[in-house]
Amino acid sequence: MLIKKPRLGELPASEITEYGVYLNRRQFLNSAAIAATASMLPLSFARGDSTPEPTYKELVKSAYSTEESLTTFESVTTYNNFYEFGTDKASPALMATEFPDKAKPWRVTIDGECDKPGEYDYDDLIKPFSLEERIYRLRCVEGWSMVIPWVGFPLADLIKKAQPNSRAKFVEFTTLNDPEQMPGLNRNVLDWPYVEGLRIDEAMNPLTLISVGLYGNELLGQNGAPIRLVVPWKYGFKSIKSIVRIRFVENMPRSAWMKAGPNEYGFYSNVNPDVDHPRWSQGRERRIGEFLKRKTEMFNGYGEQVAQMYTGMDLRKYF
Amino acid sequence: MPKIKKLLFVVCLIPAIWLTFALFTDQLGANPVEAVTRQTGLWALRFLWLTLLITPLRWMTGWNDLIKFRRLLGLYVFFYAVLHMLLYLGLDQSFAVGEIINDIIKRPFITIGFFSFIALIPLAITSNNAMVKRLGGRRWKKLHRLTYVIAIASSIHFYMLVKLDKTEPLIYIALLVILLAPRVYGYAKSIALKR
Numbered sequence: 001m002l003i004k005k006p007r008l009g010e011l012p013a014s015e016i017t018e019y020g021v022y023l024n025r026r027q028f029l030n031s032a033a034i035a036a037t038a039s040m041l042p043l044s045f046a047r048g049d050s051t052p053e054p055t056y057k058e059l060v061k062s063a064y065s066t067e068e069s070l071t072t073f074e075s076v077t078t079y080n081n082f083y084e085f086g087t088d089k090a091s092p093a094l095m096a097t098e099f100p101d102k103a104k105p106w107r108v109t110i111d112g113e114c115d116k117p118g119e120y121d122y123d124d125l126i127k128p129f130s131l132e133e134r135i136y137r138l139r140c141v142e143g144w145s146m147v148i149p150w151v152g153f154p155l156a157d158l159i160k161k162a163q164p165n166s167r168a169k170f171v172e173f174t175t176l177n178d179p180e181q182m183p184g185l186n187r188n189v190l191d192w193p194y195v196e197g198l199r200i201d202e203a204m205n206p207l208t209l210i211s212v213g214l215y216g217n218e219l220l221g222q223n224g225a226p227i228r229l230v231v232p233w234k235y236g237f238k239s240i241k242s243i244v245r246i247r248f249v250e251n252m253p254r255s256a257w258m259k260a261g262p263n264e265y266g267f268y269s270n271v272n273p274d275v276d277h278p279r280w281s282q283g284r285e286r287r288i289g290e291f292l293k294r295k296t297e298m299f300n301g302y303g304e305q306v307a308q309m310y311t312g313m314d315l316r317k318y319f
Numbered sequence: 320m321p322k323i324k325k326l327l328f329v330v331c332l333i334p335a336i337w338l339t340f341a342l343f344t345d346q347l348g349a350n351p352v353e354a355v356t357r358q359t360g361l362w363a364l365r366f367l368w369l370t371l372l373i374t375p376l377r378w379m380t381g382w383n384d385l386i387k388f389r390r391l392l393g394l395y396v397f398f399y400a401v402l403h404m405l406l407y408l409g410l411d412q413s414f415a416v417g418e419i420i421n422d423i424i425k426r427p428f429i430t431i432g433f434f435s436f437i438a439l440i441p442l443a444i445t446s447n448n449a450m451v452k453r454l455g456g457r458r459w460k461k462l463h464r465l466t467y468v469i470a471i472a473s474s475i476h477f478y479m480l481v482k483l484d485k486t487e488p489l490i491y492i493a494l495l496v497i498l499l500a501p502r503v504y505g506y507a508k509s510i511a512l513k514r
Contacts, residue, residue: 071349072349074349075349078348078349079348079349079350083483087483087484089348089349089350090348142482144350144353187484189483189484190483260483276425279426279427279428279479279480280426281418281421281422281425281426283418286350286352286353288349288350289349291352291410292410292413293410293411293413
């Protein structure tokens with residue numbers, strides 16, 4: 001008899017929280033917050049409950065999901081780093097309300113070192129893949145973190161369809177560069193367009209996700225609509241938003257942040273509590289909704305799935 | 320005059336009252352701790368800039384009584400700096416002494432911020448009349464020139480901690496240059512006259 005033993009970090013399907021339960025838990029959190037406010041000692045802040053009803057029904061629940069408490073929908077959609085819509089954390093939610101422009105079809109180019117390049121409309125691109133829900137931790141390089149229920153599919157599925165050739169050592173991703181839709185592009189804070197990259201094995205890792213939604217709904221502009229990357233063991237800025245191009249390349253791409261600060265932001269940018277950012281410690285993080293900081297885990301707690309990709313590498317040098 | 324002073328005392332408290340209220344009514348966004356830390360630091364900076372505004376304003380308006388408000392403003396710099404420091408020590412570092420010392424040694428912007436705060440302490444202690452008398456006017460004045468060093472150091476602290484978009488710290492630096500320029504000019508002129 002074949003017995004599938006769950007790997008460490010994997011959850012049996014029976015333990016994954018159902019939608020109804022986690023909606024109820026939010027009510028529980030709210031009442032707990034009221035009690036905490038009453039005692040004037042709020043140890044965690046609860047935000048107003050504006051969580052929408054899920055429109056993606058019957059999503060496959062992923063075994064890679066964490067069972068930690070979700071960061072509220074409100075926090076996930078109002079506290080964003082998306083410099084194409086301003087450098088303030090509140091501004092993407094205010095500036096991206098009409099993004100992406102429905103009148104302009106969203107097209108994604110897949111090219112470079114692959115046998116099946118192509119240019120796809122958003123709908124055609126995602127049609128072949130079955131969407132699942134994955135609850136991942138997200139750790140920002142600035143020292144805060146969230147727990148987000150993403151909707152998406154493994155990037156590996158998309159890569160297999162494109163059939164990269166033997167010269168494809170890296171994958172380069174590019175964000176839309178349209179100042180008409182993205183007012184932040186008019187300021188030269190980064191070398192636009194926003195570019196990110198992964199090594200091909202990182203891109204093929206089962207944890208690497210192409211996301212098209214969160215909290216059971218399509219992505220909002222501020223979260224990188226309509227299609228973005230999610231790489232949960234790397235700092236948040238690696239999870240590039242609003243992708244228009246995926247290119248297979250032979251040489252390591254130079255990301256927008258590497259160009260902005262080569263001493264501060266490396267290509268790998270794996271979450272690593274032992275390698276500090278030059279200007280601040282990475283040892284701890286503040287989970288959004290909590291008062292005090294918690295310890296940051298190596299690879300953001302995903303070492304089981306990803307550490308083997310970096311064996312023998314000096315992670316201080318390849319930060 | 321005492322009436323205006325009392326009013327000013329209350330007005331300067333408004334940011335602290337507002338921040339407390341906003342914190343408990345959840346109006347500071349998703350990361351309220353970070354917001355309060357940043358805001359208290361900014362208010363310390365703003366009050367410091369205001370204390371530096373008193374002298375040029377006196378020169379310009381001839382209203383010498385303005386000097387009577389400076390101590391109050393200066394003590395509010397210390398008040399907001401203490402809050403800023405406590406938030407950093409407590410909520411950022413959980414009062415972990417080893418980590419705090421490590422942070423102060425390792426990170427230039429923390430080092431600068433920390434020493435700016437330390438430099439404020441003797442100024443706050445010597446702010447009352449008895450201390451002015453004890454030190455004597457000239458020595459007191461000399462000591463309180465530390466304010467200029469603190470102002471420059473805290474602008475550097477602000478500039479260095481901002482990740483990429485330096486607009487806001489640059490505005491503060493530009494204002495500081497405007498505030499210090501007439502003093503430098505006056506000092507240069509006095510040296511020229513002595514010759």
